[in-house]
Amino acid sequence: MMFLCLVLLCLVVLFTGCERRALTYYEVTELHILVDWSQSGLAAEEENYGSTILFYPRDGGTPHIFQMGERTGETVRLPMGTYDAIIFNRSFNDFSNIAFRGDSYETLEAYARKVETRVDEVTRVETRTIISSPDELAVATLEGFIVTEDMLGNYSQTTYGRTAASRTAEEETDEIYTLRFVPKKLTRKVAAVLHIEGLNNIRSATCRLSGVAESIFLATGRTSANTVTQEFEPSNPEFYPGSPFNGTLSCHFEVFGLNYVDNNNLYLEALLVDGKTEFTSDCTNVKITENEDGTGVITLILKADATEKVPDVKPEGGSDSGFDVDVDGWGDDIHTDIPIN
Template sequence: MSTVDKLTGKRCDKGLRCACFVSPQRTQRFTENFLCLSRRVIFKLCVTLCPLWCILFSGCDRRELTYSDEAEITLTADWSKAGLSEQEAQYGATAVFYPTDGSTPITVLMGDRSRKTVRMKEGCYNVVLFNRSFDDFSGIAFRGMDAHHTLEAYAKNAQVKGMDGGKVSMDSPDELAADYVEGFEVTPDMLGNYEPSATRNTEHPSPCQLCFTPRKLTKEITVTIHIKGMNNIRTAICTLSGVPESVFLVSGKASERTLSQQFELAHPVYLPGSKTEGTMSTTFSVFGFDENILHEIYFRAQLVDGKTEFTEELKDMKVNVSEDSEGIVNITIDVTCGETVPTVKPEGSSGMDADVDGWDEEENKDIDI
């Protein structure tokens, strides 16, 4: 039994549905419906699976990819050869990184002068380390700070005095020690070489270290002056000429510019059996001392009467320069006043002092009445 398709007018056997008889309109509608259905299914799958993907990946323990432009560097300093006094340890230290490309120096303050960890960017550096900081010295200031080889410590409290216009440093410079490293390079493979601070300890320091062994740049001078009539002196202040004005931290060389260093005498010691003759001395620091140039000591004493001043220029000095096993230089100057300090009456005395030693021996005589 055959039937006639109402759309095409063609016959086919009853019960048979041939694809060749499907109309183009039906094929187009089926394709459109199928694509629409596919889009709906894909959209629903995305809506359903996206939260699952987020949960899945957020639960993964993975390390984020990061990039660091800095390297961690540990600075260490051995101060055992610096010859500094024990109280210097409380002031810490300073390290200055000078980029070789001429950019701005980087100053690092070290509260613990023996160790400090810092982070530096890629580049090449010249590094200078010294005790204290730029602002912690009372008798020292700094100049030439743009480059490591010009960094210079000079007498801070220097005044122009006298007719010759010479400079006089009113204070002895503080103790100063320094060391340096040239051409230290932070390379690309050093960047990001640090661990989180929570996991770092002293047993696992930074893989990169800069080590310094500072040496003392100031020198100590002990001056001893032999004085006749020392019992008449209340205070004594002297100046030593021909002392360097400054010292360079990298080379350790004192400058050729000189000034006079003021110092105050103390520690009077009388010679055995004498009440008028003895020595006064003191110890102070200088940036250097050249034995080959002329040095003079100008001695000025205020006497016990409160108004008389005794002065003398001392040129005949005995100088001894010694250096210990650690390279610490000590200088002693021994000089004698050529004149005797005049005898004056102490301030506030009545002027009726009697010298009983000059009286005649006691005699017993009868008196007629």
């Protein structure tokens, strides 16, 4: 009798152990991530990069981070819990001029990687200056997504890591769950046009614009409270019709945000065609407006005038103008349209 009881006890322990091992196998659920970048407003070359998705547990645990080589979708696995998710283009290390900080969904922040603190020699006032335009950044979020117990174990080893299939949750008969994201651009493009009298005397130019945000929070799109100055280099000289002396410099650059409700200061610094004279000027009539392209992508239009005429100097090498080159060396004409409201 004692022997029979021992046998029954061993069988109970054995089957209980098997059941526990089976349950521990189903600790995660498999999710298809589908991403539609058509409304992101990103440049075409962004297709060469992947994307990153982070799932932050509501209980405060470590976020689950997935690097997606195929940016339009992949398959990931998550344990049971409630999550807030953020997806953005590229990986943390793929950006040249953006870095990241923050240890939670609410505090994940993209900030300018290349910032200098400069001291005015006369006033001794310190100014923080972004010296390289941020890369383009597009983001989508999802809050309060729940992985329940009955979602666990809905996969086989052969499906893991495949690109997500294009189907809706209602169409899923094999209990594979799909999350869909439509990222929108978080950085803003600025189209700058600077009107200059004496443009023919300028070899190169650098501008500094005040009122620019130094960072932005990915979850909310809120920019940093403190603003800095951002540096950019206008080029593309275009002379007014009938004038060989006066015209515009223009360029495009990215910002995290721009406080254009208040007055923005714009400062021009130029090297003239003699190769040694430096010209500086505060700009006036600084006007910033928005141009929406119909898909939700907003471009900021910046227009300003140089306060003073650029002085005439003798070009280095004896040419009549810094932009006077041999016509035979020119390539085909390239026409670039800058949207102006």
